[in-house]
Amino acid sequence: ESDLIHGLLSVVFWGFASGTNGRINSKRALRRAEQIVVGRKNAQPQSEADIISHIRKCRQLLNASQIAEALREATQIKFLQMSFASKLLTFMAPNLAAVYDKVISERLADTPKLQKNLFVSTKNPSKAAKLKQVNVYANWCRWCVEKADDLNASGITWRDWNGTEHSWRAELVPVV
Secondary structure, three states: OHHHHHHHHHHHHHHHHEOHHHOEOHHHHHHHHHHHHHOEOOEOOOOHHHHHHHHHHHHHHHHOOOHHHHHHHHOOOOOOOHHHHHHHHHHHOOOOOOOOOHHHHHHHHOOOHHHHOOOOOOOOOOHHHHHHHHHHHHHHHHHHHHHHHHHHHOOOOEEOOOOOEEOOOOOOOOOO
């Protein structure tokens, strides 16, 4: 159970550590990860048992390839919105899920009509808009799976920061 909490906090830290222009903001990242555990001003933290329950349910939903439902479940973790919920799912199942954060959302908003159906705001939506958010996220993940499959079939790899070449992820395979 502590590994699940540690994993969540690592995702939150990672997501907030990188800033604009390549700047690393570890103090901000640590503060945001800490909020999951101790809460925010005027907002108590969620119980560890609830957080662990949501993470486990996310894993079950990902194992069943229920991406929209997994995102909905991940956003039940207090202080996680779409951006960080998608990051959590991506770390849990990188061959199935993909990050969908503010930067990706803004870029998709400016794309040709072909990808317009993949755009949704990552801001905290109303209940009605939340359904659209999770469905667009599932479509985004499926689109990423298709693109990864195409790139891998063509023998195209991506190069990591240390020069290591990798196959593309977001391939629709069961999660373990």
